Amino acid sequence: MDSDPVLAAAPKPSSVPGAVVTGVVPGPVQRPGRVAAWAAGLLLVTPALITACRLLDTDGITPVPQLLSFLPWLTVPAGLGLLLAAVARRRGLAFTAAVVLAATAWSSLPYTTWTTIGHGLPLARVRVLAANVEFGQATDALIAAVRRERPDLVYVSECDRACGRALAAAFAAELPHRAAVEADGSAGSVLLSAHPLRDRRIIPAAMGMPGATAEIAGRSVRVQLAHPMPPVPGQVDVWERELGRIGDFAAPRTGPTLIAGDFNASQDHAAFRAILKEGRLRDAAWAVRKSRAATWPAKGPVPPYVQIDHVLVSDEFSVDDVRFLDLAGTDHRAVLADLDLRGDR
Numbered sequence: 001m002d003s004d005p006v007l008a009a010a011p012k013p014s015s016v017p018g019a020v021v022t023g024v025v026p027g028p029v030q031r032p033g034r035v036a037a038w039a040a041g042l043l044l045v046t047p048a049l050i051t052a053c054r055l056l057d058t059d060g061i062t063p064v065p066q067l068l069s070f071l072p073w074l075t076v077p078a079g080l081g082l083l084l085a086a087v088a089r090r091r092g093l094a095f096t097a098a099v100v101l102a103a104t105a106w107s108s109l110p111y112t113t114w115t116t117i118g119h120g121l122p123l124a125r126v127r128v129l130a131a132n133v134e135f136g137q138a139t140d141a142l143i144a145a146v147r148r149e150r151p152d153l154v155y156v157s158e159c160d161r162a163c164g165r166a167l168a169a170a171f172a173a174e175l176p177h178r179a180a181v182e183a184d185g186s187a188g189s190v191l192l193s194a195h196p197l198r199d200r201r202i203i204p205a206a207m208g209m210p211g212a213t214a215e216i217a218g219r220s221v222r223v224q225l226a227h228p229m230p231p232v233p234g235q236v237d238v239w240e241r242e243l244g245r246i247g248d249f250a251a252p253r254t255g256p257t258l259i260a261g262d263f264n265a266s267q268d269h270a271a272f273r274a275i276l277k278e279g280r281l282r283d284a285a286w287a288v289r290k291s292r293a294a295t296w297p298a299k300g301p302v303p304p305y306v307q308i309d310h311v312l313v314s315d316e317f318s319v320d321d322v323r324f325l326d327l328a329g330t331d332h333r334a335v336l337a338d339l340d341l342r343g344d345r
Contacts, residue, residue, distance in 0.1 A: 009222070033088040036311070040084035040093055047078040048100045054107045057270045059240065065231040069306040071268040072108040074290065075101060092134065110267070110291040120342035122318075124217035128284075128311050130155040130260035131334035132227075132326060136163035136187055138329035143170045145325055149336055150174070154192040155229040155260040157207070158330075164190050178223075181208025191225050191260075203249060205229070205242045209261075211249070216341055219256055219316075224249055226261035226310075231269075243271040250279025256316035256341060257281065262332060266306050267291055284311040284337040287319035295324060295333040304333065311337040319340060 050067045051074070059065045067074075082097035129151035131142050135158055143166065147152060154175060156167065161182055167190055168178065175192035179200045182188060191197075191207030197212040203224070211224035228242035229235050243265060250259060257279060266271035267283065276282060285291045285307065294304035309332055313319065320338040327334055 005067060016089065033090070036084045036088035037090050037093055040081040040088060040090075040097060042076040043081035043084065044097055044100050044193075047074040047104045049080075050074055051100065051104045051107050054268055055103065057273070059231075059236070059270045062233045062236055065236050065239070065269065066233070068268045069266055069308075071104070071266075073305060074109065078104050105316055107174040107268070107291075110286050110289070120316075120344055122340040123343050124341045125320075126153065126216060126258075126317070126339045126341050127151040128153045128155070128258060128260055128337045128339060129325075129334060130157075130262075130309055130311055131325075132157040132262040132309065132330055132332035133327070134158055134330035134332065136160040136188075138327040139163040139166050141327040141329055142334070143167065145177075145327060145334065146171065149325075151336065152194045152216075153223060153258065153260075154190075155191045155225045156192070157225065157262045158186045158188065159190045160184050160188045164188060167192060171217075177214075179210040179212040181210050183208060189225050189227055191223060193223070195221075197223075203242075203245050205245065206238065208244070209242075216256075219341065219343075221258060221341070222249075222255040224233050224257075224259045226259055226263050228264055230264040240271050243275065247275040247278045250275050250281055250312075253280050253314075255314075257314040258317070258339075259309070260335070262309050262336075264308055266308055279312075279314065281312040281314055283311050284319045284339065285322045286337070288322050289311075290322050291322075293322075293324055293333065295329045296327060298333045299331050309333065309335050311335050313337075313339060 012267045034076040053060045053064050078101040080102050085094040085097045107226045125252050133139055133142055164242055175194050177193040177197040179197055180190040187207050189210055191210050194216045197214055199213040201211050203209040205228050209225050209227055214221045214223050220278045229238045231239040293307055295307050295309040298304055317339045
């Protein structure tokens with residue numbers, strides 16, 4: 001059958017300039033500004049939540065304690081969120097992002113409860129070394145560091161039985177006094193001293209936290225090793241409880257006090273700051289403007305990003321210097337602090 005000549009002669013709609021094709025529904029068009037705004041909002045969620053917990057002085061629940069370790073680094077997503085909010089041209093969102101960025105940056109400033117730098121005439125120079133040797137694997141490196149640096153007090157976390165024997169044999173003359181929790185793996189800890197020790201004690205914890213009273217230049221100095229459980233999911237309550245016990249030890253505000261070790265907490269954790277508040281202590285690293293010097297993790301694909309190893313001192317001590325030492329075999333950097341014990345006048 002022949003086609004209709006009229007229909008054959010009619011031009012196709014697509015061939016007619018300016019023709020409108022009916023029956024075709026255009027799909028939704030994604031606006032770049034909307035995508036940027038959504039991305040900015042997502043980037044701001046974590047910095048806003050973690051900074052709020054920091055400002056409210058709470059460690060919250062998982063994953064807040066873990067993410068608080070990254071607090072200074074959260075300025076990066078907050079800054080990207082502000083940039084994307086500007087690209088999206090959303091004034092309200094840009095203002096919110098600016099507030100979050102400013103609050104995160106402000107919260108990342110060094111923390112302290114007081115600024116006293118010690119008083120009285122110096123009685124003795126005290127060099128303190130605190131190291132986590134990771135199941136004893138860095139024992140040889142620690143022995144070399146102690147021989148090189150000659151500290152008066154050495155706080156050693158995760159020092160198993162073999163580690164304890166090696167340290168006792170290596171420093172029988174230089175550091176003859178010790179308080180220890182003799183155990184395998186991470187539970188073992190040793191405190192070595194060039195000064196006589198008495199009133200040995202142990203703070204109850206899953207990992208060893210020995211302490212004692214040292215006689216230094218005629219003064220009784222409370223010395224305590226800290227090594228609470230880390231705030232991993234499922235153990236945050238244990239971590240808080242053990243940090244609280246360290247705070248209870250620090251609470252008496254009379255007499256010189258030195259607490260050092262692997263606290264598994266940074267200045268951004270409320271449970272750690274409570275120890276400083278209770279005992280009127282300060283972090284020796286803060287005193288020399290090194291409170292953001294990262295000590296963990298010291299090995300692996302990720303560079304150190306958080307300081308969880310500390311030397312805390314009472315106001316009978318002034319801080320001359322703090323250095324951080326790399327020890328082969330452990331994922332922690334050691335803390336070496338030079339202190340002056342001062343008299344009452």
